[in-house]
Amino acid sequence: MGDNQHRRIDFVDLTKGVCIILVVMAHIGGAFDQLDKHSMLSCFRMPLYFFISGIFFKPYEGLYGFIIRKTNKLIIPFIFFYVSTFLLKYIVWKIAPGTFHLPVSWRELLFVFHGHDLIKFNPPIWFLLALFNCNILFYLIHYLRDKHLSLMFAATLLIGCTGFFLGKFHIELPLYIDVAMTALPFYVAGFWVRRYNFFLFPSHRFDKIIPSFVLLALVVMYFTATTPGMRTNNYPGNIFQVYIAAFAGIFMIMLICKKIKRISIVSYLGRYSIITLSIHGPIIHFARPVVSHYIHNDWAEASALLLLTLTICILFTPILLKIIPQLVAQKDLLKVK
Incomplete structure (x- = not known):
C-alpha cells in the first residue's frame, strides 16, 4: 500500500475538475438547473469535494504544523479572496452606484460570522472555512487508525450524525463547524480509499466492470x-438518503474519471480548483448581465456564461500562480518551524 499512498493519481485532478465545473454550473443556474433531474447532480456535488480532499490528507509534523499548513492552504486564500472580492464590489459600487440593488456596506465583511448567511460578494468561498474545520476534525481522530480503526470509523459516524441532526434541528455552529461535522464521513472515506483500498490503483481487474458500477x-x-x-x-431527506446518494454519486464520478484518466483543460482546472472556486462567483455576477444582454436563449446563455467564466478562470490562474503563489495555496506564507 505504501507506493499507492505517494503516487500522483492523474484522474483525481480530472475528478476535481469535473467537480468544480459542476459547482460553476450550479451557480450559473438557469438552463443548467434542468440537468439536475431528481437531484442526481446536487446530491453529490459538494460531498465529492470533501471526499477528494480526504484523499490528500497528511498528518505532517504534529497538530501545530498541520494547522499552519492548512492555514496556508485554506485560511490565507479565504482571507485574500474574501477581502479582495469585497473591495472589488465596494470600488465598483463607488464608481457606478447603480450596479447593485442595495448599497454596499463594510458590515458585509462580518457576514462570515453571521451563522450561515450568504456571502453576497463571493458566495462559494464558505467552502474553504468548512474544509479547514473538516481537516482539523479528522486530525483529532485519525490517530485511532493504527490500533483502533473501528473506533475511528465509529467516531466519524458519530460526528457526522451529530452534524446532520444539528442541521435538522436548525442549530448553527459558527464558521461552518456543523457543516464540517456533517461532511466528515465523506472526507474520511477519501482518506480510507487512498490508504486501504485498491480503488485508486492505476489499473485493477475490477476496472473492466466500471460501467456496471456506474449504472x-x-x-x-x-x-x-x-x-x-x-x-x-x-438536508431535506433522511440521513440514509443523504449519505447513500452522495456516496453513489462520488464513486460514479470517480470511476468515470478513472476510466478517462485525463482531459488536459479539465484536469488543469482541477489541479488549481481553489482558484476557480474562489473567483468564479464574482465573475458570474459581473458577466451575467453582459451575456444576457446579447443572448436570449436560456441554454445558449447558460453555456456562453459557463464558457466565459471558465475561460477567465483559466487565464487568471497562471497570473495568480506567478504573482501571488503564497495567497493561492501554492507556496507557504507561514513557515513551519
Whole structure:
C-alpha cells in the first residue's frame, strides 16, 4: 500500500475538475438547473469535494504544523479572496452606484460570522472555512487508525450524525463547524480509499466492470437523491438518503474519471480548483448581465456564461500562480518551524 499512498493519481485532478465545473454550473443556474433531474447532480456535488480532499490528507509534523499548513492552504486564500472580492464590489459600487440593488456596506465583511448567511460578494468561498474545520476534525481522530480503526470509523459516524441532526434541528455552529461535522464521513472515506483500498490503483481487474458500477450508482441515486444544502447544513431527506446518494454519486464520478484518466483543460482546472472556486462567483455576477444582454436563449446563455467564466478562470490562474503563489495555496506564507 505504501507506493499507492505517494503516487500522483492523474484522474483525481480530472475528478476535481469535473467537480468544480459542476459547482460553476450550479451557480450559473438557469438552463443548467434542468440537468439536475431528481437531484442526481446536487446530491453529490459538494460531498465529492470533501471526499477528494480526504484523499490528500497528511498528518505532517504534529497538530501545530498541520494547522499552519492548512492555514496556508485554506485560511490565507479565504482571507485574500474574501477581502479582495469585497473591495472589488465596494470600488465598483463607488464608481457606478447603480450596479447593485442595495448599497454596499463594510458590515458585509462580518457576514462570515453571521451563522450561515450568504456571502453576497463571493458566495462559494464558505467552502474553504468548512474544509479547514473538516481537516482539523479528522486530525483529532485519525490517530485511532493504527490500533483502533473501528473506533475511528465509529467516531466519524458519530460526528457526522451529530452534524446532520444539528442541521435538522436548525442549530448553527459558527464558521461552518456543523457543516464540517456533517461532511466528515465523506472526507474520511477519501482518506480510507487512498490508504486501504485498491480503488485508486492505476489499473485493477475490477476496472473492466466500471460501467456496471456506474449504472448501479445511477439507479441508487435515482431512488435516494435529495438536494442537500451544505452551506446552510440543511438536508431535506433522511440521513440514509443523504449519505447513500452522495456516496453513489462520488464513486460514479470517480470511476468515470478513472476510466478517462485525463482531459488536459479539465484536469488543469482541477489541479488549481481553489482558484476557480474562489473567483468564479464574482465573475458570474459581473458577466451575467453582459451575456444576457446579447443572448436570449436560456441554454445558449447558460453555456456562453459557463464558457466565459471558465475561460477567465483559466487565464487568471497562471497570473495568480506567478504573482501571488503564497495567497493561492501554492507556496507557504507561514513557515513551519
